Amino acid sequence: MKQLVAAVLLSFSALSSNAIAEPPTVYDRMAFAVIAEKEVPNDMLTAILYAEQQGQDTAAMADSINQTITWALDLAKQETAVDSSTLNYITNPVYTDGRVTGWQVRQNIQLKSKDSKILSGLLGKLQEKLRIEGIHYSVSPEVKAETEKNLIDQALKNFKERADQLKAGMGRAEYRIVRLDVQALGGESPQAPMYRMAAMALDAAPAPPSLEGGKQNLQVNVQAEIELSIQ
Structure with missing residues (x-):
């Protein structure tokens, strides 16, 4: 019985020593945003x-x-x-x-x-x-979906590069993600060209309108917050 108690005390002492010798890692938080974008035709x-x-x-x-x-x-x-x-x-x-x-x-x-x-x-x-x-x-749903898929990949790559840059610039060993919000923007831009016809008598059909859709930017915006290790 005395040997068992001694063994338990010895194990507790070892755990306590390890806890003192290896304190939990402490982090500093940093927030940033990255964007991936591409100009596509209004099809x-x-x-x-x-x-x-x-x-x-x-x-x-x-x-x-x-x-x-x-x-x-x-x-x-x-x-x-x-x-x-x-x-x-x-x-x-x-x-x-x-x-x-x-x-x-x-x-x-x-x-x-x-x-x-x-x-x-x-x-x-x-x-x-x-x-x-x-x-x-x-932008048609098909083009929008395919473009956003590629832009998400690019935006996440941009996030990793920025996080690694901050980690290296601050001289830290590692980082961990606290928050990562991914948002797709564009496709139904309020700035898209608009054609309007004034009210008129319809005695004869007017000439067909000239249509040119132009282009717009699709974006994927990543709002991120990471923690940099102090040690």
């Missing part, structure tokens, strides 16, 4: 068009709007490079001197395409009966 064009009528016979106006939208969709479906869909259908009262004197009926359609030439030609035809509310440009 997706989205056009919003609408048919609109004002009057008092809402049933007759609705029928006319429906026929116009059906005509437009049938025309759009002839272009396999264009995706078409209907959007909101709205009926609003028209006021004169605070009284309802009529109604406004309106429906929108949306067209999406990567082929600016085909979309421009289709818009020229559709303007015979519809008006263009706006056209905006963006």
